[in-house]
Amino acid sequence: MTKAKRGRPKCFDEQKALEQAMLLFWQYGYEATSISDLTQALGITAPSLYCTFGDKTQLFYxxxxxYLAHEACSFxxxxxxxxxxxxAIEIYLHENIKHFxxxxxxxxxxxxxxxxxCPVENQDIQNTVQHYRLNTRTQMLKRLQQGITEGDLPHDxxxxxxxxxxxTLLQGLTLQARDGAETQQLQAVVDQAIKHWDIFLQ
Known part of the structure; x- marks a missing residue:
C-alpha cells in the first residue's frame, strides 16, 4: 500500500508571522509594503508566504x-x-488614544x-478598510440613538x-499621533471636545 505524501511542515509560527506582517502594513501602508519587505520581516520565502497566506491582498485582509482582534480599541x-x-463616547475616545x-x-x-x-486599481483595498471605519460610525450612531431612547439625550x-x-476628531487624533503628539496632548484635545457636547444640544 502506497503511503500518501505529506505536505512539508511549516517551519515558522503563522500567528507570529501574521503579527509581523500587520506591523509592517500598519507602519508603511498597503501600497508601500512589498512582498520583499514582507518576506524579509517574516523571515520566510516568497513561496512559503504565498502557500500560507495567499497573495499580498489576502495577507493584508x-x-x-x-489588528481588529488584538490591537484595535473595541467599542x-x-x-x-x-x-x-x-x-460612552468619552471613554471610547480616550481608550483609542491609549491604542494610538x-x-x-x-x-x-x-x-x-x-x-x-492606494491607487484606483486597488479600490477594493480602500473599500475594505472603509468598511471597518463605517462600522465604527454605525455603532456610534446606534449608541447615541440608545441615549435618546434611555432619556440621556433629547429626542431632537x-x-x-x-x-x-x-x-472626524478620531481620525484627526490618529494623524496627530503619527506626527508624534504625546498621549497627554491627545487626551487634552478629547477633554475639550467632550466639553462641547452640550453645544450640540442647545
Missing amino acids: RCLEY TVIFQQAKTAKI NVAHKPKGCMFITAAIN APIQLMVDFYC
Missing part, C-alpha cells in the same frame, strides 16, 4: 482581522457598559493609515452631526 464593551451616551501610542508599535489606527495612498439631538464630529 488577514492582517486587518488580526462593544464600552458602549454596553457606559451609563450614558456621553460617557503604544511603545514599539506603529502610531495611530491601522484602519485610517494603512490604505491612504443632532446625533448624525455628533457622530460626524467625533469620528
